[in-house]
Amino acid sequence: MSTEKNILVLNCGSSSLKFAVINSTTGDTKITGLAERLGSKEATITVKYKGNKQVTELTKNNQHLGAIEYLVSELHANDLSDSLTAVGHRVVHGGEVFTSSAVITDDVIAAIEETSGLAPLHNPANLVGIKAAQATFPSLPQVAVFDTAFHQTMPQKAFMYAVDNDLYNEKGIRRYGFHGTSHYFVSREAAKHLQQQDDQTSVITVHLGNGCSICAIENGNSVDTSMGLTPAEGLVMGTRSGDVDPGLIIYLMNQHNYSAQQIDNLLNKQSGLLGLSKLSNDCRTLEDAVFGNDEAQQQQAKLALDVFCYRVAKYIASYTVALSHLDAIVFTGGIGENSNYIRSQVISQLSILKISLDEQQNELARFGNAGEIQATDSQFRVLVIPTNEEWVIARDAAQLSESK
Structure with missing residues (x-):
């Protein structure tokens, strides 16, 4: 049994599911995978582990769940499942509700659902991944990390559109920004480089x-x-x-x-x-x-x-x-x-x-x-x-x- 503490990272899209097991301290990646063309007859899952790549067809009706089940079998086969301490989920849109990452609760899921209108192609798919992971890993904490959270420090002059203000007040229409995790990471790495x-x-x-x-x-x-x-x-x-x-x-x-x-x-x-x-x-x-x-x-x-x-x-x-x-x-x-x-x-x-x-x-x-x-x-x-x-x-x- 491994004593290493690793995080399973999931990025679930409407027709794809990316995953990786990462040591949160060192950033070392243990295993990665990509399920593609989910919802079609050509759905496959590719897993890379220790330099080896394996491609498998997904035939299960619920291919998102099938992809996660296949992922779980790979984690067991490679003695990685016992080292997992949490599951981290990429969620595209957090609206103004989430200014940082959050432990997933029923309230958090409800808030992600309410924000789905702002990202109809992404948030519902992210929720599919969250619910499948909750069912598969019921004992592990699940955390949502939002693409938009880092940009919630933008001042109003930067995030407001010059349209009827009621659209913002009543419908939340404003600039939110994305790629927040990337911009956050490289800005911190730049600060280290610049000392x-x-x-x-x-x-x-x-x-x-x-x-x-x-x-x-x-x-x-x-x-x-x-x-x-x-x-x-x-x-x-x-x-x-x-x-x-x-x-x-x-x-x-x-x-x-x-x-x-x-x-x-x-x-x-x-x-x-x-x-x-x-x-x-x-x-x-x-x-x-x-x-x-x-x-x-x-x-x-x-x-x-x-x-x-x-x-x-x-x-x-x-x-x-x-x-x-x-x-x-x-x-x-x-x-x-x-x-x-x-x-x-x-x-x-x-x-x-x-x-x-x-x-x-x-x-x-x-x-x-x-x-x-x-x-x-x-x-x-x-x-x-x-x-x-x-x-x-x-x-x-x-x-x-x-x-x-």
Whole structure:
């Protein structure tokens, strides 16, 4: 029997379920898994343990529960189940109810359900994972960690939309922000790197992946972020448009008979890098095309990446307004950590702020050499820091379950 104390981290979506067992103290990952295409005949679960990968079909009618049952069997088979001390759940939307993580009770579940209207694709799926885990691990504390919680320190001038105030007072319509666990983690890691206290560190964190967001963090607190009521606002993303004129929606509905569902599909699934390039939502594919020999694809890919990088640079510049001082710009996420091309294109557009890169250090950061990549004459530091949202969830779950 293991004496190690580990946290099971669950991220349950409408058609997927990610999981990991993480040592909350060290961040070491013991086992990871991903169940995909849940609800279809092609549903599978992939488990990685000690360098080995195993893919299995899921045939159970309730495939979310089937995925968790398979996960449990893997934990037993690898002597990990007895080491679990809590289950940490990623929950996308906490509204204004949750300003921090919370031990899951009936009241917490009810509050998550009430907030589901703000995240109809995410919160109900998160609840499926919570209830399945409660049934499977009845003796373990369950903790909800909210994507929106870190941003609850934003001032009203940052989170209010300039629409009828009754929409906020009566319906909770405001900017909430997402990727909170990522922005929180890398800002704390940046403070360590800079040898500063969290509450004395101000950074702009740039999370770039298939979903993208930027956060202005003043003395450790989120004071503005690019995502809004939903994750669709802000930067250009893999398949999301980011900021568009609201009149576009009215125009498409009135002049071209688009339904609400067609608008939703357009802005969330058919836009962004995919929509601009007509090639892919994957930044790596587009970078390959930019440097490839197909001239038509080259032009399409370059346009998509130019728009993407311009929007990022524009947001970084604008977020200096939210800060009294700036210690560093921090890149993270799959693109932010791995694409020296994107980082170079973004920072090159910030010369008015006297920010520049050491391109050799920028390229080295692609290969896991995270750290500072600015040139010696750059006015501000530029960091690359790998994010670890699962570790944040594990640490919060460990701390709250122990205090309980």
